[in-house]
Amino acid sequence: xxxxxxxxxxxxxxxxxxxxxxxxxxxxxxxxxxxxxxxxxxxxxxxxxxxxxxxxxxxxxxxxxxxxxxxxxxxxxxxxxxxxxxxxxxxxxx
Amino acid sequence: xxxxxxxxxxxxxxxxxxxxxxxxxxxxxxxxxxxxxxxxxxxxxxxxxxxxxxxxxxxxxxxxxxxxxxxxxxxxxxxxxxxxxxxxxxxxxx
DNA sequence: ATAATATTTAGATATTTATCTAAATGTATA
DNA sequence: TATACATTTAGATAAATATCTAAATATTAT
Numbered sequence: 001x002x003x004x005x006x007x008x009x010x011x012x013x014x015x016x017x018x019x020x021x022x023x024x025x026x027x028x029x030x031x032x033x034x035x036x037x038x039x040x041x042x043x044x045x046x047x048x049x050x051x052x053x054x055x056x057x058x059x060x061x062x063x064x065x066x067x068x069x070x071x072x073x074x075x076x077x078x079x080x081x082x083x084x085x086x087x088x089x090x091x092x093x094x
Numbered sequence: 095x096x097x098x099x100x101x102x103x104x105x106x107x108x109x110x111x112x113x114x115x116x117x118x119x120x121x122x123x124x125x126x127x128x129x130x131x132x133x134x135x136x137x138x139x140x141x142x143x144x145x146x147x148x149x150x151x152x153x154x155x156x157x158x159x160x161x162x163x164x165x166x167x168x169x170x171x172x173x174x175x176x177x178x179x180x181x182x183x184x185x186x187x188x
Numbered sequence: 189a190t191a192a193t194a195t196t197t198a199g200a201t202a203t204t205t206a207t208c209t210a211a212a213t214g215t216a217t218a
Numbered sequence: 219t220a221t222a223c224a225t226t227t228a229g230a231t232a233a234a235t236a237t238c239t240a241a242a243t244a245t246t247a248t
Binding site: 132156157 | 209210215
Binding site: 189190191192193194195196197198199200201202203204205206207208209210211212213214215216217218 | 219220221222223224225226227228229230231232233234235236237238239240241242243244245246247248
């Protein structure tokens with residue numbers, strides 16, 4: 001549980017909006033790109049950061065790559081916030 | 095509810111550890127600084143970012159300034175995460 | 189095999205960020 | 219009032235980040 005990559009990933013508005021887009025169902029990189037006004041290379045970069053942070057999972061499907069939310073890591077982050085609200089906290093894991 | 099400043103504030107490990115330090119009770123800037131190995135100027139800078147993000151509240155008490163967690167904003171951020179888990183989401187607020 | 193499509197990687201640039209030291213501000217006390 | 223103490227502000231620098239265009243990789247279809 002090192003949260004650094006995850007929080008860093010969440011600090012960009014485009015990346016947060018990507019997560020919200022994936023809320024209902026997985027999407028391909030191209031479909032995600034279509035929702036924004038930046039280049040596909042930029043979205044690809046953001047996706048790789050979300051992937052490294054564990055927030056999304058990718059699956060190669062022939063010509064396409066689909067991305068989906070990884071709820072497990074979302075729940076881990078939620079756990080961090082609950083420590084703020086009175087739970088235990090291990091100072092090594094920030 | 096513009097979350098940009100809040101998420102940005104959470105993206106730094108020192109700032110997250112400051113929040114955890116404030117979990118149980120308010121602390122002065124000096125007490126907070128004592129927990130880290132960076133200068134007081136640096137901690138002051140981090141505190142101003144947390145303050146701007148609404149995550150901490152400050153209170154002048156004579157010679158000292160004490161900082162405390164603002165649970166209201168913590169709860170707002172928690173709300174953002176719950177939209178990921180199936181709730182509604184207003185795309186304008188990311 | 190060639191062409192078309194989907195995505196990533198490479199390289200460059202401008203902006204943001206974390207940090208430091210030194211100076212400034214504000215408050216209490218001798 | 220002068221001194222000490224607590225904190226912030228200013229100015230500088232090095233590192234990280236978001237973005238772009240162009241090139242590379244991979245897959246499907248003609």
